[in-house]
Amino acid sequence: MTSPENLTVVRAGFIAxxxxxxxxxxxxxxxxxAHGLDLHLTKEVSWANIxxxxxxxxxxxxxxxxxxPIAQSLGINHIKIPTIAPLALGxxxxxxxxxxxxxxxxxxxxxxxxxxxxxxxxxxxVVAARQAQxxxxxxxxxxxxxxxxxxxxxxxxxxxxxxxxxxxxxxVIPPPYMVNSLKAxxxxxxxxxxxxxxxxxxxxxxxxxxxxxxxxxxxPEKVLGLQQxxxxxxxxxxxxxxxxxxxxAQWVDDPDHHAQLAHILxxxxxxxxxxxxxxxxxxxxxxxxxxxxxxAECEDALWLYAQMVRWGQTPPSAQxxxxxxxxxxxxxxxxxxxxxxxxxxxxxxxxLDGITFDATDVTGYIAQLAIKNCSK
Amino acid sequence: MTDEIKILVIDExxxxxxxxxxxxxxxxxxxxxxxxxxxNLYMRISxxxxxxxxIDLESPNRDVLEQMFxxxxxxxxxxxMFVDQSDSAMITASVDAGVSAYIVDGLKKERIKPIxxxxxSRFNAFSRLQRELDDTKTKLEERIxxxxxxxxxxxQKCIGEDEAYTLLRRNAMxxxxxxxxxxxxxxxxxxxxx
Numbered sequence: 001m002t003s004p005e006n007l008t009v010v011r012a013g014f015i016a017x018x019x020x021x022x023x024x025x026x027x028x029x030x031x032x033x034a035h036g037l038d039l040h041l042t043k044e045v046s047w048a049n050i051x052x053x054x055x056x057x058x059x060x061x062x063x064x065x066x067x068x069p070i071a072q073s074l075g076i077n078h079i080k081i082p083t084i085a086p087l088a089l090g091x092x093x094x095x096x097x098x099x100x101x102x103x104x105x106x107x108x109x110x111x112x113x114x115x116x117x118x119x120x121x122x123x124x125x126v127v128a129a130r131q132a133q134x135x136x137x138x139x140x141x142x143x144x145x146x147x148x149x150x151x152x153x154x155x156x157x158x159x160x161x162x163x164x165x166x167x168x169x170x171x172v173i174p175p176p177y178m179v180n181s182l183k184a185x186x187x188x189x190x191x192x193x194x195x196x197x198x199x200x201x202x203x204x205x206x207x208x209x210x211x212x213x214x215x216x217x218x219x220p221e222k223v224l225g226l227q228q229x230x231x232x233x234x235x236x237x238x239x240x241x242x243x244x245x246x247x248x249a250q251w252v253d254d255p256d257h258h259a260q261l262a263h264i265l266x267x268x269x270x271x272x273x274x275x276x277x278x279x280x281x282x283x284x285x286x287x288x289x290x291x292x293x294x295x296a297e298c299e300d301a302l303w304l305y306a307q308m309v310r311w312g313q314t315p316p317s318a319q320x321x322x323x324x325x326x327x328x329x330x331x332x333x334x335x336x337x338x339x340x341x342x343x344x345x346x347x348x349x350x351x352l353d354g355i356t357f358d359a360t361d362v363t364g365y366i367a368q369l370a371i372k373n374c375s376k
Numbered sequence: 377m378t379d380e381i382k383i384l385v386i387d388e389x390x391x392x393x394x395x396x397x398x399x400x401x402x403x404x405x406x407x408x409x410x411x412x413x414x415x416n417l418y419m420r421i422s423x424x425x426x427x428x429x430x431i432d433l434e435s436p437n438r439d440v441l442e443q444m445f446x447x448x449x450x451x452x453x454x455x456x457m458f459v460d461q462s463d464s465a466m467i468t469a470s471v472d473a474g475v476s477a478y479i480v481d482g483l484k485k486e487r488i489k490p491i492x493x494x495x496x497s498r499f500n501a502f503s504r505l506q507r508e509l510d511d512t513k514t515k516l517e518e519r520i521x522x523x524x525x526x527x528x529x530x531x532q533k534c535i536g537e538d539e540a541y542t543l544l545r546r547n548a549m550x551x552x553x554x555x556x557x558x559x560x561x562x563x564x565x566x567x568x569x570x
Contacts, residue, residue, distance in 0.1 A: 046435070048442050048476070053471060055467065058471065077446075143439065145443050171418040173440070174437060175436075177415075177436065184416075186415065312446070
């Protein structure tokens with residue numbers, strides 16, 4: 001047992017989403033302390049704040065969208081700062097929710113809305129009909145330019161023949177405002193993490209159309225992001241943190257702990273929502289530890305990078321690919337947590353658009369896609 | 377004047393927004409718009425088409441601005457963050473002050489720096505004011521509770537005001553507490569027993 005004054009302080013920023021659970025459990029259940037760490041958690045209100053506070057050293061580590069360390073390392077739209085992600089904090093947990101009016105229109109197409117591909121084609125049909133009638137384009141909310149939500153929504157739409165740049169309007173809406181924006185009719189649908197889809201459904205504001213895990217590879221959704229410089233300067237602290245987070249992830253993933261976890265996460269210091277919403281979300285498709293959910297690999301990073309190139313956020317280059325591959329750092333986990341068993345790599349769903357991703361040929365993959373925006 | 381820079385301030389705090397607006401207008405920047413209610417922000421910013429956007433860091437809507445970095449139909453002139461590779465000191469200063477600046481691509485840096493310097497100094501001044509106000513409020517609240525505790529003690533022990541205060545102070549010293557804390561427990565006990 002280490003006395004409190006001997007603990008090494010690690011400052012972490014997080015956003016109030018269910019997948020901050022591993023960080024919260026590491027602190028609240030004492031896993032961090034058992035590894036000699038005093039894990040300070042600060043709730044932030046925007047991903048931009050998380051990025052800036054990691055960049056200027058106010059946070060040592062943070063709960064980040066999986067695309068953020070990649071965008072940072074490439075310097076897209078911002079200062080280039082080598083940022084790494086040694087561990088994924090969660091897989092899954094996102095869904096596409098639509099308004100009742102749009103759901104009705106999708107149903108009227110007669111297509112099977114329970115399957116993501118046919119649901120996307122139904123959207124394509126509705127969008128085409130609206131264009132023919134000269135109606136306003138549909139609006140969809142997502143949470144950040146480098147979020148999986150943004151890429152999932154675009155990927156799903158494109159598979160249904162909808163060009164997300166031309167046929168619809170995509171807007172960023174902070175997650176806590178998502179349900180109200182749908183209620184006020186400012187958007188017709190959105191892609192967001194939990195508990196906001198469940199809340200929209202519970203309040204009768206929208207219908208959950210599809211969980212994105214039904215069509216998206218099982219790569220990381222959120223990661224532990226930090227400056228490469230910090231990792232190099234504090235290897236022992238990072239190792240202790242990764243061990244604590246691994247133990248926390250194991251605890252979080254155990255259904256026997258979900259009631260206690262929901263109680264902790266629902267508190268004002270964390271999500272500040274009704275406990276039952278958090279519990280429903282934990283019972284969904286979120287994974288924290290099982291099926292190798294903690295591993296963030298080079299191939300996962302390249303998949304996200306391919307989305308950035310596809311949608312014109314960054315130009316393709318071999319040099320960029322190398323930098324991207326060095327962003328996710330499973331090598332830092334090798335001596336820390338149990339090795340990933342071959343059977344743990346859960347099978348990814350078949351590609352919706354029929355085009356298989358080849359991490360060794362990103363350019364070739366993108367060349368096969370009909371809908372894209374690489375002109376920049 | 378078409379050359380004049382159009383500034384949009386996004387801040388839910390009306391007092392801070394007013395302080396900032398005043399500073400900007402003193403510096404000759406008169407085309408300042410203020411948005412407090414942030415619903416449907418993306419469309420409203422696109423419609424206003426500002427050259428500079430100043431937003432407080434407590435607003436989750438910062439992420440909405442990040443999207444405007446990209447060219448799209450609605451955003452005729454994409455915006456960028458006021459940073460480059462050498463600007464880390466500026467980012468630190470603005471994060472510490474609690475504000476962030478976004479500018480339209482192509483606007484000269486020399487024209488933006490005085491605006492951001494002004495914004496940071498006004499935000500810092502506002503924080504100081506807020507702290508002073510909080511202090512004053514706390515002191516006033518402490519005064520009220522001490523007065524109530526004195527009244528209770530005077531009545532129950534049939535003592536004068538000075539004696540009641542001395543009693544509170546002696547107890548506070550013995551318990552290594554603030555007088556207001558002891559006073560609060562006297563008031564709470566009296567409420568419970570009444």
